[in-house]
Every structure is written in structure tokens, then in C-alpha cells.
Amino acid sequence: MVLVFVTQTLIAFFQRFHGWGFWNWVAAGETAAWRLKWVSIPVLFAILWLGRKLYRSILLQPTRFCGLKYARRGLLASSVVTLLIALLIGITVPARMRQRRFSKEAAFRAQGYAIELALTQYKIKYKTYPADLRSLLDRVPDPDGTLAAALLNIDSNNYHPSVDVAANATEKVGRRMRGSVIRKVGFSPDTDDSPSGGLVFTNYALVLPGEDKIAGNEDDWIVRDGMIMKQSEIANGGVGRFVSGALQP
Numbered sequence: 001m002v003l004v005f006v007t008q009t010l011i012a013f014f015q016r017f018h019g020w021g022f023w024n025w026v027a028a029g030e031t032a033a034w035r036l037k038w039v040s041i042p043v044l045f046a047i048l049w050l051g052r053k054l055y056r057s058i059l060l061q062p063t064r065f066c067g068l069k070y071a072r073r074g075l076l077a078s079s080v081v082t083l084l085i086a087l088l089i090g091i092t093v094p095a096r097m098r099q100r101r102f103s104k105e106a107a108f109r110a111q112g113y114a115i116e117l118a119l120t121q122y123k124i125k126y127k128t129y130p131a132d133l134r135s136l137l138d139r140v141p142d143p144d145g146t147l148a149a150a151l152l153n154i155d156s157n158n159y160h161p162s163v164d165v166a167a168n169a170t171e172k173v174g175r176r177m178r179g180s181v182i183r184k185v186g187f188s189p190d191t192d193d194s195p196s197g198g199l200v201f202t203n204y205a206l207v208l209p210g211e212d213k214i215a216g217n218e219d220d221w222i223v224r225d226g227m228i229m230k231q232s233e234i235a236n237g238g239v240g241r242f243v244s245g246a247l248q249p
Contacts, residue, residue: 001044002077005085008032026088033088044082051075104211105230108221112208112228114150118142119204120226128200133159158207158215163200207231 012035013028033040055075058065115133118140123129130136133156142148203225210219210231220231 001040001047002081005032005036005040005081008035029084030088030092033085034092036085037089040085041082044078044085047078048075048082051078108208108210109228111150112206112221112223114146115206116223116226116228118147118150129161129202129204131161131201132156133206153213154206154208155215158209160205161201162203162205164202 009025009028009032012031013025016028016031018024051071051074055068055071058068058071062068115136118136119129121140122136126139130139133151133154137148137151140147204223205225206223207215208221208223209215210217210221212219218230218232222229222231
């Protein structure tokens with residue numbers, strides 16, 4: 001087992017050779033430990049148990065057995081390798097968990113960017129964002145199925161288009177007019193992609209359910225006007241907040 005571990009360490013070291021530094025050897029040992037973990041750890045524990053049993057037999061009956069010195073060295077080597085593999089695996093667990101979290105976040109971001117790209121293409125072509133998210137599949141090209149995969153299992157009710165409406169709040173001061181207020185109004189039409197009165201959807205917000213696949217939790221992702229953020233980040237100081245399906249300033 002010592003030879004197997006050393007061999008795997010050497011293989012990992014030369015596969016990613018970046019010099020002869022100490023930390024390069026540590027990284028190679030970590031790689032070797034992870035490669036051997038499902039085989040070496042059970043085998044090493046079995047070797048430790050059998051080696052300890054053999055060592056005690058030799059120790060209790062020295063007249064019947066020889067090789068006490070070799071048994072002691074073998075037991076020590078097995079113990080050191082077991083502890084070394086466990087240590088190298090243990091110190092890499094936080095980094096691997098962090099990488100796993102990054103990979104999951106990257107998957108959600110990729111989904112959000114695929115939808116955001118389709119919405120941008122839709123707006124360029126129709127001069128408005130769609131009223132219904134499902135219309136993207138009918139009106140935006142999707143040759144490789146990326147958009148269909150991104151929209152899979154997404155509830156269209158989690159998509160909220162909105163429009164900037166210019167409401168003239170005028171007030172006469174002598175013969176002068178002043179006061180033009182811009183306010184954002186949300187619409188939820190059922191079918192028509194063009195708001196009534198010639199208005200167009202200028203903004204949108206989309207909720208992507210997180211790992212639990214349930215919308216409305218802190219692990220949700222919000223796609224809003226080209227920006228993709230976690231709900232928890234928005235709640236902790238991001239711009240705006242989604243509460244109960246309504247976009248609040």
C-alpha cells in the first residue's frame with residue numbers, strides 16, 4: 001500500500017508538473033489520496049487490523065515467530081499511510097465543497113444567461129419583452145435546444161414583465177407647466193405580447209427556483225434586466241428585492 005500511494009503521488013506530480021516545490025508535492029499527494037480513497041482506505045484499515053493482530057501474536061510468542069522488527073515497521077508504515085491519506089483528503093474537503101458550490105452556481109447562471117439572451121433577441125426583433133415566457137420557444141431560434149433546456153420546469157408565473165409609463169402630473173404655475181413623473185408599472189397580460197395603448201415591456205424579472213426546485217426561498221436566483229443574482233444576495237443588500245412575487249423598489 002505504501003508503494004501504491006507513492007506511485008500514485010509520482011504519477012499525479014508529473015501529470016501536473018509545475019516545479020519541484022514542496023506544495024506541488026502536497027498537491028500531488030492530495031490528488032493521489034482522492035484517487036485511492038474508495039480502495040485504499042478500506043484496504044488500509046483491513047491491513048491495520050490484520051497487521052496489529054499479527055504483531056501481537058509475534059509479540060506474545062517470540063519463541064514461535066520471528067520478524068518482530070519487520071512486523072513493527074510494517075504496522076508503522078501502514079498506520080502512517082492511513083493517517084496521511086486521511087489528512088490529505090480532509091484538508092481538501094473545504095476546497096472541493098467550495099468548487100462544488102461554484103459549479104452549481106455556474107449551472108444556474110448558465111440557465112439564466114440562456115434565457116436572458118433569448119429575451120434580448122426577442123426585444124431586438126419585436127421591440128418589447130414578451131408578455132409570456134413560453135412565447136420565446138415559438139419566436140426565438142433555438143437550433144441546439146439550449147433555450148428549451150433552460151426553460152424546462154420553469155413556471156411562467158415566475159416571469160414578471162413591466163413597463164415604464166410616463167404619467168404627466170402637471171401643475172400650472174402662472175402660465176408655466178412643470179412636473180413630469182416616470183413610474184414603473186407591472187403588467188401580467190395573458191396572451192398578447194404588446195401592451196394595450198401602444199406601450200411596450202421595457203423591464204422584466206424572472207425567478208429561477210434554487211436547488212430545492214421551489215420558488216420563493218432564499219436559494220432562488222433572480223434574472224432581472226440582464227443581471228443574475230441570488231435571492232439571498234439581493235436580500236442582504238442587492239438592488240431591489242422580490243417579495244411574494246412582486247418587484248419592490
